[in-house]
Amino acid sequence: MSRYLIQRLIFAIPVLIGVSIAVFLMMHLIPGDPALALLRGQPTVTQEDIDRVRAQMGLDKPLPVQYLTYMGNVLHGDLGESVKAHRPVATMIGEQVIPTLQLTIAAMVVAITIGFVLGTISAIWQGTWIDSLATVVSLFGVSMPSFWLGLLLIYVFSLRLGWFPVTGSGGWKLLVLPAIALGADFAAIVARLVRASLIEVLRQEYILTARAKGLRETTVIFRHALRNALMSVITIIGLQIGTLLGGAVVIETVFARQGIGNLAITGILSKDFPLVQGIVLLGAIVYVVINLLVDVSYAFLDPRIQVG
Amino acid sequence: MNANSSPSTALIGGTQVTSHQPVTAAARSEFAKTVRKLARNRGAIAGMLFLVAIVLVAVFANTIAPFDPLKQQYRDVLLSPSRTHLFGTDQFGRDVFSRVVVGSRQSLAVAALAIAIAASIGITLGLVGGFAGGWLDMTIQRLIDIQLAFPGVLFALAIVAVLGPGLRNAMIAVGLSLVPSYARLVRGAVLSTKELAYIDAARVLGAKDSRIVLRHILPNILAPIVVLGTVSVAWAILIGSSLSFLGLGAQLPSPEWGLDLASGRDYLREAWWMSTFPGLAIMLTVISVNLLGEGLREVLDPRLRAR
Numbered sequence: 062m063s064r065y066l067i068q069r070l071i072f073a074i075p076v077l078i079g080v081s082i083a084v085f086l087m088m089h090l091i092p093g094d095p096a097l098a099l100l101r102g103q104p105t106v107t108q109e110d111i112d113r114v115r116a117q118m119g120l121d122k123p124l125p126v127q128y129l130t131y132m133g134n135v136l137h138g139d140l141g142e143s144v145k146a147h148r149p150v151a152t153m154i155g156e157q158v159i160p161t162l163q164l165t166i167a168a169m170v171v172a173i174t175i176g177f178v179l180g181t182i183s184a185i186w187q188g189t190w191i192d193s194l195a196t197v198v199s200l201f202g203v204s205m206p207s208f209w210l211g212l213l214l215i216y217v218f219s220l221r222l223g224w225f226p227v228t229g230s231g232g233w234k235l236l237v238l239p240a241i242a243l244g245a246d247f248a249a250i251v252a253r254l255v256r257a258s259l260i261e262v263l264r265q266e267y268i269l270t271a272r273a274k275g276l277r278e279t280t281v282i283f284r285h286a287l288r289n290a291l292m293s294v295i296t297i298i299g300l301q302i303g304t305l306l307g308g309a310v311v312i313e314t315v316f317a318r319q320g321i322g323n324l325a326i327t328g329i330l331s332k333d334f335p336l337v338q339g340i341v342l343l344g345a346i347v348y349v350v351i352n353l354l355v356d357v358s359y360a361f362l363d364p365r366i367q368v369g
Numbered sequence: 370m371n372a373n374s375s376p377s378t379a380l381i382g383g384t385q386v387t388s389h390q391p392v393t394a395a396a397r398s399e400f401a402k403t404v405r406k407l408a409r410n411r412g413a414i415a416g417m418l419f420l421v422a423i424v425l426v427a428v429f430a431n432t433i434a435p436f437d438p439l440k441q442q443y444r445d446v447l448l449s450p451s452r453t454h455l456f457g458t459d460q461f462g463r464d465v466f467s468r469v470v471v472g473s474r475q476s477l478a479v480a481a482l483a484i485a486i487a488a489s490i491g492i493t494l495g496l497v498g499g500f501a502g503g504w505l506d507m508t509i510q511r512l513i514d515i516q517l518a519f520p521g522v523l524f525a526l527a528i529v530a531v532l533g534p535g536l537r538n539a540m541i542a543v544g545l546s547l548v549p550s551y552a553r554l555v556r557g558a559v560l561s562t563k564e565l566a567y568i569d570a571a572r573v574l575g576a577k578d579s580r581i582v583l584r585h586i587l588p589n590i591l592a593p594i595v596v597l598g599t600v601s602v603a604w605a606i607l608i609g610s611s612l613s614f615l616g617l618g619a620q621l622p623s624p625e626w627g628l629d630l631a632s633g634r635d636y637l638r639e640a641w642w643m644s645t646f647p648g649l650a651i652m653l654t655v656i657s658v659n660l661l662g663e664g665l666r667e668v669l670d671p672r673l674r675a676r
Contacts, residue, residue, distance in 0.1 A: 207611075208614050213645075292511065
C-alpha cells in the first residue's frame with residue numbers, strides 16, 4: 062500500500078512541474094511582445110514604458126532564469142499582480158474560492174443524489190417504460206448545454222414560480238438552481254453507472270442468497286447491491302471534479318455569481334494575463350491533487366488495488 | 370481476435386474502394402452487414418436523419434432563412450413567435466428563426482474544424498508514439514499527461530486567453546483540447562495491433578515503417594476512431610457554444626447559437642423565445658450526435674459486441 066502511494070506521488074511531481082512550465086510559457090506564447098500587450102490601451106506608449114514593464118516583469122533576463130524566479134514566487138504564494146486591478150493575484154483568487162467551492166460541492170451532492178435515485182429506479186424496473194424514461198432523462202442530461210439548462214431553471218423557478226431568488230442574498234436558496242444546472246451532466250453519468258453496476262450485481266449469487274434468506278427487497282438493494290455500485294462511482298468522481306470546476310466558469314456567468322470562473326472570464330476579456338495565469342495554474346494544481354486523493358482513497362477502499 | 374473478420378476491416382473494405390487493394394466480396398458483405406445492423410438501431414437512424422437535416426439547413430441557410438439575420442427592424446422589437454416570425458424577434462427586431470438557421474453554420478463549422486484539428490494531430494501523435502515506442506512515445510505521453518492536468522474547459526480557456534477571443538481561436542482551442550483523447554485511443558489500438566502476425570508478415574515482405582503504419586495499422590483501428598470522432602462532435606459543439614456564450618468565441622453581431630443564447634439571457638423575462646430556440650438547436654444537435662455515436666459504438670466496437 063505505501064509503495065503504491067509513493068509511486069502515485071512520484072508520478073504527480075513531474076506532471077506538476079510540467080504544468081508550471083506550460084503556464085509560465087503561456088505568457089511568452091502570446092503573439093507579440095508581452096510588455097506591449099500589457100501596455101495596450103494606454104494612449105501613448107514610449108520605449109521607456111516598454112523597458113520599464115520589461116524590467117518589472119523580468120523579461121530582460123534569460124528564459125530559464127525567468128522561470129526559476131516565477132516558480133520561486135509561486136512557491137512563496139506570490140502569483141504576481143493583476144495588471145488591471147493592481148492587486149496581488151493570490152489575494153484576488155483567495156476571495157473567490159469559497160463561492161466556487163460551495164457551488165462545486167453542491168453540484169456534486171445534487172448529481173450523486175439524482176444519479177443514484179435515477180440509476181436505482183431503472184435497474185430495479187429494468188426493461189420497463191420506467192427504465193426507458195430514465196434513459197431518456199439521462200440522455201437529455203448529457204446533451205443539454207448547462208448554460209441553457211441554467212436559463213430555463215431561472216425562467217421557470219425564479220421568474221415564473223418565484224421559488225428561488227435569481228441574485229442577491231438568499232443563502233442556500235441561491236445555490237439550488239446553479240447546483241442543478243452544473244450537476245445535471247454528472248447526474249446522468251452517475252445514473253448510467255449505477256444502473257449498469259446494479260444490474261450486474263443483482264445477478265450475483267450472494268444477492269440470491271440474501272433474497273432466499275427472506276430479506277426484504279429494499280434491504281437487498283440498499284444493504285447489499287448499492288454498496289458495490291458506490292465503488293464504480295468513486296472512480297469517476299476524480300475526473301468529474303475537473304469537469305465541474307470547468308463547468309463552474311459557465312454557470313457562474315449564467316447566474317451572475319461571484320467566483321473563480323467569473324474572475325477568469327473577466328481576466329481573459331480584459332487581457333489581465335497574470336490573473337488568468339494564476340487561475341489556470343491553481344486550477345491544474347487543485348485538479349492533480351484531488352485526483353491523487355481520489356486514487357489514494359480508492360486504494361484504501363479496495364484492497365485488490367496493488368502496485369501495478 | 371481474428372483481425373480480418375473484425376467489423377473495422379469490413380468498414381474499410383467497403384469504403385476504401387479507390388485504393389489499389391481489390392475489395393473482396395466478403396469484405397463488401399461484412400460492410401453491408403454493419404450497415405444493416407446500424408439501420409436496426411432506431412435511435413441511431415433518428416440521430417443520423419436529424420444531423421443530415423441540420424447539415425442541409427447549414428448549407429442552404431441563406432435560402433431557408435426568410436429574413437436577413439443581421440437586419441435590424443426597430444418596429445418589430447421583441448415580437449413573440451408568430452406566422453411571420455416563427456421563433457419571434459430579438460431586441461433589435463432581428464428574426465430569431467433566421468438567426469438560428471444561419472447560426473447553424475458557425476456552430477457546425479466550429480465542431481467540424483475542431484475535430485479536424487484534434488484528429489489530425491491526435492492520430493499522428495498516437496500512431497508515431499505507439500509504433501515507435503521508446504523515448505519518443507515517453508515524451509508524447511508525458512506531454513499529454515500535462516495537458517490532461519488542466520481540468521475540463523480550463524485548457525480551452527487558457528488557449529483562448531493566449532490567442533485572444535474569436536471564432537477561429539475558439540475552434541483551435543476546442544480542437545487542441547480534444548487531442549489527448551485521439552492520441553490515447555490510437556496509441557492503445559496501435560499497441561494491440563502492432564504485435565499481430567500480419568504486421569510481421571508485412572515487415573518480412575520488406576514493407577517500410579510508414580507503409581506498415583498507414584496501410585496496415587491505421588485501416589484496422591479506424592472503427593474506434595470513427596466512434597470517437599462522432600462522440601467528440603457532441604463535446605465540440607457544447608464547448609464551442611459555451612465559449613461563444615462566454616463571449617470568447619463568435620462575436621456579435623454574427624448569429625451563433627451560444628452567442629444568441631447569451632443575448633437572450635438579458636431578455637429572459639420579456640422574451641423567452643430568444644434563448645429557447647438557440648438552446649433547443651444545440652440540444653437537439655447534441656442528442657442526435659450522441660444517439661448516432663452510441664449506435665455506431667454498438668455496431669463497430671468488437672468489445673461491446675462480444676458481450
